[in-house]
Amino acid sequence: MRANRSRIITIATILLVIAGLAGAATALIRTSRSTGGATAGRAGDRPGSIDLARSVADWTSRFGPGHGYQPPRRADREGVAQAVGLLLDGHRGQAEQLLSQRDFTLRTVVDQVSGRAFAEIADRTEEAATPRGWGRIYLDLGHGRHWSVQVPHPLSDQNSEQVGVGVLRGTPGGILVIAGAHRKSGRGDSADVAHRRDTVFDAVCAELARRGLPGVQVHGFADDSAPGYDVVASTGRGTAGRSDGRLLADALRGKGFAVCRAWARSCPLEGRENVQGGLADTEDLAFLHVEFAHAVRDDAARRARAVAAVGTITARWARGA
Structure with a gap:
């Protein structure tokens, strides 16, 4: 009798242990699914967590003259722009x-510095032997989208892409x-x-302009191209941004x-032939x-001060002012 009771207790104990392990495994699977396989809770370990500045720097470091660009078809240009609008x-x-x-990807990333989540739209051919060079877009997912910062000449205008990242992070x-x-x-x-x-x-900048989003486009010049000036500020061929330009x-x-105004x-380098500025002018934007x-x-220190100055305008745009 005692032997039977011992066997029953032993079997029951084993079953409880098995049930506990199964429950723990199920919880682990659920956690893994919900975090993309990451189990650490620190911001830097979350799925899709990146240092946005470093990610952009790693990507643009592969750029160079004479290779890495294929002109897109109209359907490609319009398709990506339409997708941005849908998002x-x-x-x-x-x-x-x-x-x-x-052949673009869409994923959510969390910037380790700002702590904000962004949708990243990227060209799948970035890692290919012959990339098309069609660019990236980052959209703030946690707030209403009110403005854009545009970087047309990354690497060529050295660190202009880092100015762009700083502006995005700042507001x-x-x-x-x-x-x-x-x-x-390209050719x-x-x-x-x-x-x-x-x-x-x-095409993407045009979609944003049609939606009434103001924009700042970041460029760079050699120091001897504008002697005596650190910055050339312009509203392109339009006048709608004149008050923002003064500020x-x-x-x-x-x-x-x-600053040369x-x-x-x-x-x-007034940018009067800039085509994105021309469209903004037609939209009175x-x-x-x-x-x-x-x-x-x-x-880095001077760049941070420049980013902070641009932030006074993007913050104004974010408020709808």
């Missing part, structure tokens, strides 16, 4: 399907559009996206920069074309 309207599934048809509600190749990577000027309408970059120039001056005097000297872009 802005909250139709992520449709956007993802359309992007996949154009909620932004959209960062980065060209996907060196400006001299002729085919990859110079600031001066062409037949690019994915321009930006004042903010830059307050950070210790010498293209609406007040003749400046080099604020557009700022900002050129930073190499000495500003190449120094």
Whole structure:
């Protein structure tokens, strides 16, 4: 009798242990599914968690003149731009399907520095032997999207992409559009996206302009191209951003920069032929074309001050002012 009771207790104990292990395994599977396989809870270990600046730097470091760009077809340009519009309207599934048809990916990433979540739209051919060079877009997922920062000449205008990342991080509600190749990577000027309408970059910027989003476009110049100036601030060929331009120039001056104000005097690099600025003008939309000297872009502290100055305008746009 006692032997039977001992066997029953032993069997029951084994069954309880098995049940406990099964429950723990189920919980682990659920956790793994919900976190993409990550089990650590720190921000830096979450699925899709990246240092946005480092990720962009790693990507753009592969750019170079003479290679890495293929002109997109009209259907490709319009398809990516339409997908961005769908994402802005909250139709992520449709956007993802359309992007996949154009060989783009859509994923959510969490920036370790700002702590904010962004939708990342990226060209799948980035890692290929012959990349197309059609660019990336980052959209703030946690806030209403009110403005854009555009980087048409990454690497070519050295660290202009890092200025763009800094501006995106500094103000909620932004959209960062980065060209996907060196400006001299294509045949002729085919990859110079600031001066062409037949690019994915321009199609996306045009979609944002049609939706009434103001934008700031970041450029860079060699120090001897505008002697005596750290920054050239312009509204391109339009005037809708004139008040924002004045505020930006004042903010830059307050950070210790010498600014050439293209609406007040003749400046080099005024960006009047910039096609994104031209479209903004037709939409009567604020557009700022900002050129930073190499000495500003190449120094982390000075670059941070420049980003903070631009942030005074993007914060104003985010408030709807």
